[in-house]
Amino acid sequence: MSMDTSTVDPTSGEYVASTMSDEVVIELVQVNKWYGEFHVLKDIALSVNKGERIVICGPSGSGKSTLIRCINRLEEHQAGDILVNGTALDTNVKNIDAIRRDVGMVFQSFNLFPHLTILENCTLAPIWVKGMPKAEAEKVAMQYLERVKIPEQAAKYPGQLSGGQQQRVAIARSLCMSPNIMLFDEPTSALDPEMISEVLDVMVGLAETGMTMLVVTHEMGFAKKVADRVIFMDQGEVVEQNTPDEFFNNPKSDRTKLFLSQILAH
Amino acid sequence: MADTTQSDVVFRPKPSLPPPPNTVGVVGWLRKNLFGGPVDTILTIVGAWLIFTLFYSLYEYGIANAVWTANSYRECLDTVLPNGEKVGHNGACWAGVGVWMNQYIYGRYPDEEQWRIQLALALLVLWLLPFWLPKVEAKIQTGLSCVLTFPFLAAHLFLGGEASIFLMITSSIALALFIAVWLNVITSYAMNKSIGKVLVGVSGMADKDDRLHKYVLMAGFALLLVMSLIYVSSWDLPEVTTQAWGGLFLTLTISGIAIASALPSGVVLALGRRSKMPVIRVFCTVWIEMFRSVPLITILFMAVTMMPLFLPVALNPDKLVMVIVAVCIFASAYMAEIVRGGLQAISKGQYEAAQALGLNYWKMMTFIVMPQALKLMIPNIVGNFIGLLKDTTLVSIIGLYDILLMVKASGQDPNWLGLHSEPLLFAAGVFFIICFAMSKYSQHLERTIAGGYGRR
Numbered sequence: 278m279s280m281d282t283s284t285v286d287p288t289s290g291e292y293v294a295s296t297m298s299d300e301v302v303i304e305l306v307q308v309n310k311w312y313g314e315f316h317v318l319k320d321i322a323l324s325v326n327k328g329e330r331i332v333i334c335g336p337s338g339s340g341k342s343t344l345i346r347c348i349n350r351l352e353e354h355q356a357g358d359i360l361v362n363g364t365a366l367d368t369n370v371k372n373i374d375a376i377r378r379d380v381g382m383v384f385q386s387f388n389l390f391p392h393l394t395i396l397e398n399c400t401l402a403p404i405w406v407k408g409m410p411k412a413e414a415e416k417v418a419m420q421y422l423e424r425v426k427i428p429e430q431a432a433k434y435p436g437q438l439s440g441g442q443q444q445r446v447a448i449a450r451s452l453c454m455s456p457n458i459m460l461f462d463e464p465t466s467a468l469d470p471e472m473i474s475e476v477l478d479v480m481v482g483l484a485e486t487g488m489t490m491l492v493v494t495h496e497m498g499f500a501k502k503v504a505d506r507v508i509f510m511d512q513g514e515v516v517e518q519n520t521p522d523e524f525f526n527n528p529k530s531d532r533t534k535l536f537l538s539q540i541l542a543h
Numbered sequence: 544m545a546d547t548t549q550s551d552v553v554f555r556p557k558p559s560l561p562p563p564p565n566t567v568g569v570v571g572w573l574r575k576n577l578f579g580g581p582v583d584t585i586l587t588i589v590g591a592w593l594i595f596t597l598f599y600s601l602y603e604y605g606i607a608n609a610v611w612t613a614n615s616y617r618e619c620l621d622t623v624l625p626n627g628e629k630v631g632h633n634g635a636c637w638a639g640v641g642v643w644m645n646q647y648i649y650g651r652y653p654d655e656e657q658w659r660i661q662l663a664l665a666l667l668v669l670w671l672l673p674f675w676l677p678k679v680e681a682k683i684q685t686g687l688s689c690v691l692t693f694p695f696l697a698a699h700l701f702l703g704g705e706a707s708i709f710l711m712i713t714s715s716i717a718l719a720l721f722i723a724v725w726l727n728v729i730t731s732y733a734m735n736k737s738i739g740k741v742l743v744g745v746s747g748m749a750d751k752d753d754r755l756h757k758y759v760l761m762a763g764f765a766l767l768l769v770m771s772l773i774y775v776s777s778w779d780l781p782e783v784t785t786q787a788w789g790g791l792f793l794t795l796t797i798s799g800i801a802i803a804s805a806l807p808s809g810v811v812l813a814l815g816r817r818s819k820m821p822v823i824r825v826f827c828t829v830w831i832e833m834f835r836s837v838p839l840i841t842i843l844f845m846a847v848t849m850m851p852l853f854l855p856v857a858l859n860p861d862k863l864v865m866v867i868v869a870v871c872i873f874a875s876a877y878m879a880e881i882v883r884g885g886l887q888a889i890s891k892g893q894y895e896a897a898q899a900l901g902l903n904y905w906k907m908m909t910f911i912v913m914p915q916a917l918k919l920m921i922p923n924i925v926g927n928f929i930g931l932l933k934d935t936t937l938v939s940i941i942g943l944y945d946i947l948l949m950v951k952a953s954g955q956d957p958n959w960l961g962l963h964s965e966p967l968l969f970a971a972g973v974f975f976i977i978c979f980a981m982s983k984y985s986q987h988l989e990r991t992i993a994g995g996y997g998r999r
């Protein structure tokens with residue numbers, strides 16, 4: 278499948294055909310989490326199929342970040358079960374390591390390693406986690422940097438790149454571990470408008486390859502274009518989930534309607 | 544996205560003009576910084592006069608009226624100046640400093656054995672030299688091997704006599720590592736290959752898998768180790784007990800070991816203090832707080848007067864060993880807090896990104912957190928090293944003849960009775976040179992590596 282989407286406006290145009298299969302890769306059962314007294318996730322049940330693209334939206338503080346951070350154990354849940362690729366997330370460090378090898382994550386603030394070059398950012402984990410020889414890791418990294426269209430920046434440091442370029446490097450860095458699931462936590466919220474589209478481009482391209490994606494975002498154009506399912510959260514609960522078509526045109530809950538009227542108002 | 548449509552109004556930037564005269568160049572600088580107004584001008588003139596008189600009197604005392612050759616302090620004082628007056632206390636008596644120079648530097652270490660100290664110093668310099676040779680890889684391994692094993696080799700050289708098995712083995716390891724480091728330097732420059740690659744190539748295993756390569760390297764090192772063990776055990780050095788160690792040599796030995804051990808132990812303590820395991824955390828916190836809250840001199844007194852009471856006589860604790868352990872403990876506690884401060888400057892996002900990529904705790908710390916934190920800490924670390932070097936002069940209070948006590952001793956020599964200022968000035972000069980060099984080097988380090996990662 279082609280990754281060259283530079284001619285496509287990521288927020289409009291053709292819906293990217295889904296390659297979703299029946300195999301379940303993420304399963305959340307009655308997941309609950311508290312921050313001290315504060316009940317941040319309430320009975321979350323969610324199952325994600327292989328190749329499915331899910332967009333999670335909701336007002337600030339509704340627990341979206343917390344939810345996806347539980348999936349690679351950056352946050353610990355206190356009740357319920359989370360299974361990723363059939364492995365249960367518990368206190369067993371081996372399971373956590375195994376899951377993190379297969380789950381990539383992209384952050385709002387990029388979190389590139391500022392003391393390493395772009396190439397080193399991309400090769401560090403393959404070399405030290407997977408034990409890949411350096412030369413091979415560099416070859417793989419250059420392939421992914423080409424896919425996110427910045428191979429010429431490989432020798433620079435993150436501080437020398439624009440926000441959009443940094444976020445694309447962050448995506449490439451995750452992909453170098455060849456994950457089968459990618460988590461995105463508001464990947465474009467820290468970016469200027471003209472850089473948002475270059476990052477969304479890359480994400481649409483990734484969706485075309487059949488990657489399983491969970492994306493927290495307020496980019497509704499992106500949701501319409503690639504999502505198989507949109508999940509709306511408020512106050513730690515999944516209020517509504519539906520296909521993007523139904524979700525935007527025919528929302529069920531009054532809370533969803535209010536939210537949509539607010540974000541689509543401008 | 545550039546707007547390429549034509550418009551009626553075309554923007555043309557104004558050309559840059561040169562700045563007005565008197566604001567640039569030497570004149571501009573003088574005007575701005577020294578003669579900015581009447582007050583500035585007066586301050587400049589008064590300051591210049593003060594500096595001049597200070598330096599002139601220093602010059603008169605230290606150079607113009609100084610006595611360079613004499614056999615006793617009396618002779619110095621009685622030397623007649625060209626204008627017919629006696630020098631008295633108006634000129635420095637460097638003659639005495641010259642006579643005592645050897646003791647200031649080596650203490651009472653026998654003259655004919657001092658080459659051992661010089662040899663150790665040369666080895667140290669050579670060991671660290673590859674750091675500045677751009678072609679040589681494995682810099683971290685070089686530094687670690689030096690820090691971890693050189694002290695034993697040096698101790699063996701300095702002490703001589705019947706070395707213990709422990710010292711024999713550790714110093715052989717050190718020697719073997721040193722030779723390996725330099726073989727690596729030679730092959731890196733002569734053949735553009737690391738010693739490991741050359742060895743593997745010679746053994747004809749180049750196309751075999753990595754595990755075999757490791758065996759080849761291990762065999763090579765084992766051979767080197769056996770040879771250096773045979774060589775070291777053939778040494779026949781007269782014993783020089785630690786009582787005879789002194790002067791600048793002793794000061795640098797104590798502070799050198801403390802400095803070398805401070806960073807590793809500080810890192811371990813700082814990580815321990817942030818650990819999630821309560822036993823480790825409490826232990827590290829107590830250690831740090833306890834030794835940071837006590838003056839060094841008390842720790843030193845405890846080490847030399849009380850510790851021997853608790854330790855079995857058979858261990859025969861040497862006073863110098865006790866002192867070095869005490870200084871190291873003290874240094875580790877201070878360094879731990881510096882490292883902890885540096886760790887706190889690393890954002891949570893860095894930890895999360897590392898974890899999300901699957902790095903475990905130690906890999907995350909080694910590759911992501913520590914390199915960034917250490918770079919931030921360079922000024923503090925070097926400041927701490929400088930403080931440590933100066934603090935070691937406290938060992939003179941418990942009777943170790945470091946440079947400061949040696950300097951005092953020379954004023955009590957019957958020949959040089961009353962010679963106090965000149966030796967002290969000399970010691971001050973020595974400390975200034977060492978500390979200033981360290982401080983300059985740290986500034987250089989900050990500019991080169993700690994600079995904004997490619998952003999200059």
Ligand SMILES: Nc1ncnc2c1ncn2[C@@H]1O[C@H](COP(=O)(O)OP(=O)(O)OP(=O)(O)O)[C@@H](O)[C@H]1O
Pocket residue numbers: 312315317335336337338339340341342343344
């Ligand atoms: N470490 C923490 N300790 C205590 N409370 C926290 C912590 N992290 C998040 N919270 C709280 O949990 C709630 C959910 O946080 P979360 O970051 O998941 O929200 P979000 O939906 O991602 O919001 P946003 O759109 O602003 O990113 C918020 O009210 C937040 O204040």
Ligand SMILES: [Mg+2]
Pocket residue numbers: 341342343462463
């Ligand atoms: Mg969030």
